[in-house]
Amino acid sequence: MKSSEQDSGRRSLGQYLASIRQDRKLTLRDVEEATGKEVSNAYLSQIENDKIKKPSPNILLVLSTTYDISYEQLMEMAGYSTSSGKANPGRRKVPTFAEHNLTAEEEGKLLEYLQFLRSRK
Template sequence: MADEELDDTNTAESLGRYLKSVRLGHKMTLRDVENATGKEVSNAYLSQLESGTIKKPSVHVLYALSTSLGVPYETLMERAGYIVPSGQKTEGQKHGKAATYSIDNLSSDEEKELLNYLNFIRSKRK
């Protein structure tokens, strides 16, 4: 086999192929999508995305496409080569809610951020 599959081209192609299949699935033309994004993504540019010429689009572009095509943004990220770390919230757990800490009453946002930070701390320690 000896393929060089670590190449960026691969993921870029994957993203492109995915975008194209979604577009065709919706029976939309390149210009349809262009209009759907409110001209934020030109048909020419979309074509380059689909063909893999553009590898690292900006957040703006990916986001516009995700909403216009009705595809979750995260899916696009994955296709672009980013495995969204769902491993972050490992759900293998017992529980014990020990409430002895003063970290107890958190808003859910705060909880989220703290969890993330905890993760960060721990990964740093390795």
């Protein structure tokens, strides 16, 4: 991972997609089959390893549908503009783990940890 990515604390598109695939317990070949071979396992591997940083919107749409995750989020992570051009400086991004199919217990533990982090300020 590049130091700028480490400094920002944000995962790359490739890291994010790899985490979703692994959470779903899918192999690269499983995804290739699930996409009707619209996304080859080799191409997905290159995305996940950050060799391809800006896949086409069509590829992102196929992956968002396959993984049942936000297309808009993938577009933003790939560097595509998804807003109507109006900035909303008061809006904050909220991290979500919804796409990771957390159990109620895992969700509770995350909320406890968040509370702990906030209490340290």
